[in-house]
Amino acid sequence: MRKYKVVITDREYDNIDNELRILEEINADVYDYQFRNEEDIIRVARDCDALIIQYAKITSEVIEQLEHCKIIAKYATGIDGIDLKSATERGIYVTNVNDYCADEVSTHTLSLLLQLARRIKPLDLWTSAGNWYNMGQSIVSLRKSVVGVISFGRIARMFIDKLKPLCNEIWVYDRFVSKEEIERYGVKAKDFDELVSQADFISIHAPLTEETKHLFNRDVFKIMKSSASIINVARGGLVCEEDLIWALQNGEIESAALDVLETEPPDKNSPLLIMKNVIVTPHIAWYSAESQKKLQSTVAEDVARVLTGKAPENLVNKELLKVD
Numbered sequence: 001m002r003k004y005k006v007v008i009t010d011r012e013y014d015n016i017d018n019e020l021r022i023l024e025e026i027n028a029d030v031y032d033y034q035f036r037n038e039e040d041i042i043r044v045a046r047d048c049d050a051l052i053i054q055y056a057k058i059t060s061e062v063i064e065q066l067e068h069c070k071i072i073a074k075y076a077t078g079i080d081g082i083d084l085k086s087a088t089e090r091g092i093y094v095t096n097v098n099d100y101c102a103d104e105v106s107t108h109t110l111s112l113l114l115q116l117a118r119r120i121k122p123l124d125l126w127t128s129a130g131n132w133y134n135m136g137q138s139i140v141s142l143r144k145s146v147v148g149v150i151s152f153g154r155i156a157r158m159f160i161d162k163l164k165p166l167c168n169e170i171w172v173y174d175r176f177v178s179k180e181e182i183e184r185y186g187v188k189a190k191d192f193d194e195l196v197s198q199a200d201f202i203s204i205h206a207p208l209t210e211e212t213k214h215l216f217n218r219d220v221f222k223i224m225k226s227s228a229s230i231i232n233v234a235r236g237g238l239v240c241e242e243d244l245i246w247a248l249q250n251g252e253i254e255s256a257a258l259d260v261l262e263t264e265p266p267d268k269n270s271p272l273l274i275m276k277n278v279i280v281t282p283h284i285a286w287y288s289a290e291s292q293k294k295l296q297s298t299v300a301e302d303v304a305r306v307l308t309g310k311a312p313e314n315l316v317n318k319e320l321l322k323v324d
Contacts, residue, residue: 018300072095105233229255
């Protein structure tokens with residue numbers, strides 16, 4: 001039996017024990033790198049049977065150089081960064097991991113919302129500076145606030161489930177989901193402009209596509225309430241970082257809580273890292289020991305399926321299943 005060559009372009013995990021265990025069972029050699037540029041990826045992966053990636057961009061130029069790759073598997077739910085059209089044209093399966101961290105991300109979102117609503121960061125800074133009690137800032141009632149949710153996928157719904165006991169007014173915008181389906185969930189369906197102009201808190205859960213890149217930009221921040229806050233746990237590119245900094249510095253919005261940024265890791269001089277009205281966590285919303293194990297195992301299991309002649313379970317370009 002011929003040995004398969006599996007290349008991991010990059011990953012941030014301490015080890016790949018799960019991947020090695022799963023892929024050794026199908027007689028695969030795993031080559032573990034930390035490459036993100038095209039030239040290096042092409043050099044080490046040209047003759048691979050499978051490609052596993054985390055942050056590396058797999059462009060059409062890379063895909064054209066893959067001589068017999070059967071699958072590109074990503075350690076993530078979103079597949080931005082992979083030229084899906086080129087992969088599909090070459091008959092290469094693209095897979096992601098859909099169901100591994102919805103509970104973690106929705107809980108992290110709720111924790112960020114509570115910190116913003118209760119002004120935990122400014123209160124902590126105030127007290128740490130030697131002050132006590134009256135800090136001259138009003139704290140609004142979360143129950144009486146409007147919380148807007150952008151997108152209505154699995155994570156957004158889990159967040160809404162956790163939020164319902166705390167807030168009476170939850171609005172949702174998702175242009176791909178009917179008003180009836182959203183409102184059957186016990187929340188209100190709104191168009192984008194109404195939601196962003198009237199919500200007190202906005203939580204973003206949309207995928208990053210050409211249409212949603214910089215969905216939140218200067219024009220949107222201008223129509224938001226000056227007392228509003230934004231939470232992004234989805235993809236950094238959904239928010240124009242330059243415009244967000246402008247909005248925060250000029251009082252167009254009140255505050256922000258971000259688990260994802262346009263550039264990761266951020267520049268050490270980024271104003272977002274020192275603003276008193278901004279919370280930044282290091283793209284960690286997805287994490288628990290259990291979710292990481294499931295993420296790494298799921299990717300390897302789909303690679304093993306494809307290399308042994310089966311269809312992957314987490315296929316993104318599903319049209320390949322229809323090809324004879």
